[in-house]
Amino acid sequence: MNDLPPPRPVHYAEQSLLGALLLEPHLLPDIRALEAEQFSNHAHGALFQAMRTVPPPDPATHRSDPAWLNAVLEAARARAPVLTVSYLHTLVQVCPCSQHAPTYARMIRADHARRTLLMLAQRLAQTAIDVTLPQPAAATLAQAEALAQFLDTLAGQFAPHPGSLPRTSLPRPPAGCCSEEAFDEERLLLAAATAHPAALKDMRWLQPNDFTQSLHATVWECLTSLVHRAEPVDPVTVLWEAQHRGLLADGFAASDLMSLVSTPVGSPEYWGERVLQRALLTCAFDVAARIAVYAEGPANTPHQLITGSRRALADLTAVRTRWQRSTATTPAAPRAPRSPAVSRAGPPPRAIAVGARTLR
Template sequence: MNPLHNAEQAVLGSVLLDPEQLAHLTWLAPGHFDRPVHQALFAALRKLPDDGHHATTAETPVPLSWVTDAVDAAGLHVRGLTAVYAHTLVSACPHAAHAPVYGRMVLEGAIHRSITGHAIRLHQAARADALRGGVEGALHCADVLSGVLSDLAQRWGSEPRPVEPPPATAPVTAALAPLPVEAGQAVEDERFLLAVLTERQKAMDEVVDWLRPGDFSDPALGQLYRCLAALHHRGEPIDRITLLWEAQRRGLLSAGTLSGDQLTAICDGVGSGSAEWLGEQVLRSSVTRTAAASANAIRDLAENDALAPGHLISHALHALGPLTEVRTRWRAAQGHNAPQQPSSVPPPEAVPTGRVRAALARSASQHIPPEGDTPSRPSPHRLRAPGSQLTPQFPAAAPPSRT
């Protein structure tokens, strides 16, 4: 027994029984139905009144032609639809007046399917980007998914704002492990970057503003980068000895996170390299891993049928938060400015002219000319605010003392 399938049949059956129910289903689209035959039939039922079908204006009971004409119109787009199935839909509707409730169930199923499909596309784009060494596909799919979530929130009537899911419904996701297609190269880039940061003076200045320990696929290497960042923040010298000491102070050696031999192996044999370029490779891998993790989390949420659409949309927006954060740092690494948020301040032309002049008259400061110069006469709009009868007086500033 499929509740969603029953709800789709009930919606169509209610409209076949009572065409006036279409007026209460203007927000429901044919694409919200799961089965193609239901999509075609609902599209035909919505089109018949626009074509002036007499069933929508007749005061007598609904004529049989309303059913047969809808079946014939829908049969032009799908195969196998007969009048027998139309009567099955009618018998599947308990009450025609409950059509809006049935339609809401159909929309709820459409929201879950739509979010699931976009999450799958986001994960596929992240894997493709990891293969070709880019991030554009994943970031584009993330933008599309964010727009879809906002549109679905508007259709459902909820506010599109990120909300962290409670532990009971939070998806169980693994740590940001490397994608299989990039695992080996990602760890190699991370080791080489740490070696360059340790051996080359001032190399941390090239990456410290936008690279974070969480961007490393190997947690142990991320902890080493944290040690380097701490030394850089305190202004202490950085070399393999100070790095080993900092790792010991942070308990990495005693906890078994890494050993002194492993640290020495990372720092040995380093040649020339660009810390900025290597850091960008590490951050690029972090973008694709984060996109894949967000996609998996959103898909797990969308496949939970017990989750209400409003909560699903809010939790999905929250799952996109880590990707938005690492994307901002990626743009900073590429030298792009972060996108400006729309300002809530109205444009200058929208502010009344009188208010602007009054504000200028109250806030404009007087110019104190040097000694020996003749002060120029201030303009009238600085002497008198609109509607005022007195000239505002400002205390004269004391002339600067000469040495």
């Protein structure tokens, strides 16, 4: 029993193109944009490269003399020994129309674009979850930029057409999960922000939807609202604001909220950057997953892949803009007072551990 999957449509496009070129080598100049690396089949790519390497034959002589075919086969077998004379005859026989060679080449380029986009999306997703990177945000944004540049290149190669949105339906996003580290960092941020509310005036780059917990997002809204109204900020005023927002009606006790915002460790800016970086990486992973779904859908044309992927990247661009604002050095902007001996780099590790345990 043959367990191999059936050939994909691009396989027949590659065979038809190669058959056309074997019959009429003078068609090679019409498909300069195609490269050997763009073939999905290695042997096909090797054969195409050999056709470009071996000098073209005289058209009249080629009809009766197989010298050029033999030279091409010999050159191609250096990279793909599996090629045989019988397979070259097969390629010639399966070609429907040699004059359609430019169209076959465009089909091959389109499929290569889809595969490359999928590879770049997977690389972006892997970078976003790589915990070994010293600067995960910078590395992730670099991968996103490479993907965006690839889309710009594709846009210049494939013409737009009506119905530019991808046909592929996106799956329902998975339920959000919160790691213990994210949980602790958000709580430490809320406590530090309550102790140093003046810092929040310069932290508009952090949004409620950056938090992994809806409870923490609502408390953050309480804090920013109090600061915006120039009202006093302390655990009691935050509690009062939370009551007006219905937070206590959800079964969250007043004593729990007081405990949440009463043990500051470190600076709000430090914890805010940690929260925003996590939101950035999560967004990058989600965007990469969406683009991968588009690229895996064979029904999508290159232009549809470009449009859908650019729309997905726009969500990441919005978070990236806020991340760049949070990490920009602005000496003229005043900083909120911090705990003694605490820098923007964060509090000592022991203080973090003690603070996190206190908030539980």
